[in-house]
Each structure stands twice: as C-alpha cells, then as structure tokens.
Amino acid sequence: MGEVKIRNLDDEIIHKLDQKARQHKMSRNKYLISLLRNFTILEEKQEIEEKYAGLVNLMVDVVERNTETMEEMKSEILEIGERMWQSGYDS
Structure with a gap:
C-alpha cells in the first residue's frame, strides 16, 4: 500500500480530525483513510x-x-354491463 504525506497542515485542523476520529472510535490514520x-x-x-x-x-x-x-x-366494462342489463331488462 502507498503512503500520502500532507505538509503544512494547520494544528487546528489536526485537532479537529483527531476529535472526529475519537468520536468514530478510530485512529487518525483509519479515519483519514475512511474519509x-x-x-x-x-x-x-x-x-x-x-x-x-x-x-x-x-x-x-x-x-x-x-x-x-x-x-x-373499468368505465367501459361498467358501460357494457349496463347496456347488457338494459337490453336484458327490456326483453
């Protein structure tokens, strides 16, 4: 596996990353890999x-x-049924 190195990263960012990693019960490295x-x-x-x-x-x-x-x-079937009923009724 390869490595990535990030230079000149602000300490505040590192601190926030560490907090997030702890919240997810992960190391900083595993958290960054996940991100x-x-x-x-x-x-x-x-x-x-x-x-x-x-x-x-x-x-x-x-x-x-x-x-x-x-x-x-449905409308056509009801209409056909009604016509059939009327023709049978009239006979």
Whole structure:
C-alpha cells in the first residue's frame, strides 16, 4: 500500500480530525483513510443515485399510465354491463 504525506497542515485542523476520529472510535490514520475512500467513491455514488431517481420517476409514470388505462377499462366494462342489463331488462 502507498503512503500520502500532507505538509503544512494547520494544528487546528489536526485537532479537529483527531476529535472526529475519537468520536468514530478510530485512529487518525483509519479515519483519514475512511474519509478519502468515501471521497473517491462520492461521484460514483451520485451517479447511481441519479440513475435510481430516474428509474423511480419512470416507474411512477408507468404506474400512473396503468392506473389511467385501468380506469378507462373499468368505465367501459361498467358501460357494457349496463347496456347488457338494459337490453336484458327490456326483453
């Protein structure tokens, strides 16, 4: 595994990183590795979320169209049933 060295880092930043690492019960090194790993996959994660949102929107459209079609079919079936009842009733 490789190493990364960061020079001229402000002491306040180091202190905050140490606090965050302790909150997560991690060493500073493990915490920084975790941050960098998350940062490197952030773009991929956003792309996946965008694709998922698009898929959800597509599914909502399909369900809405299916609901409209079913309502139309229901109306037609009720109309046919009423015509059949009237023609049988009149006979």
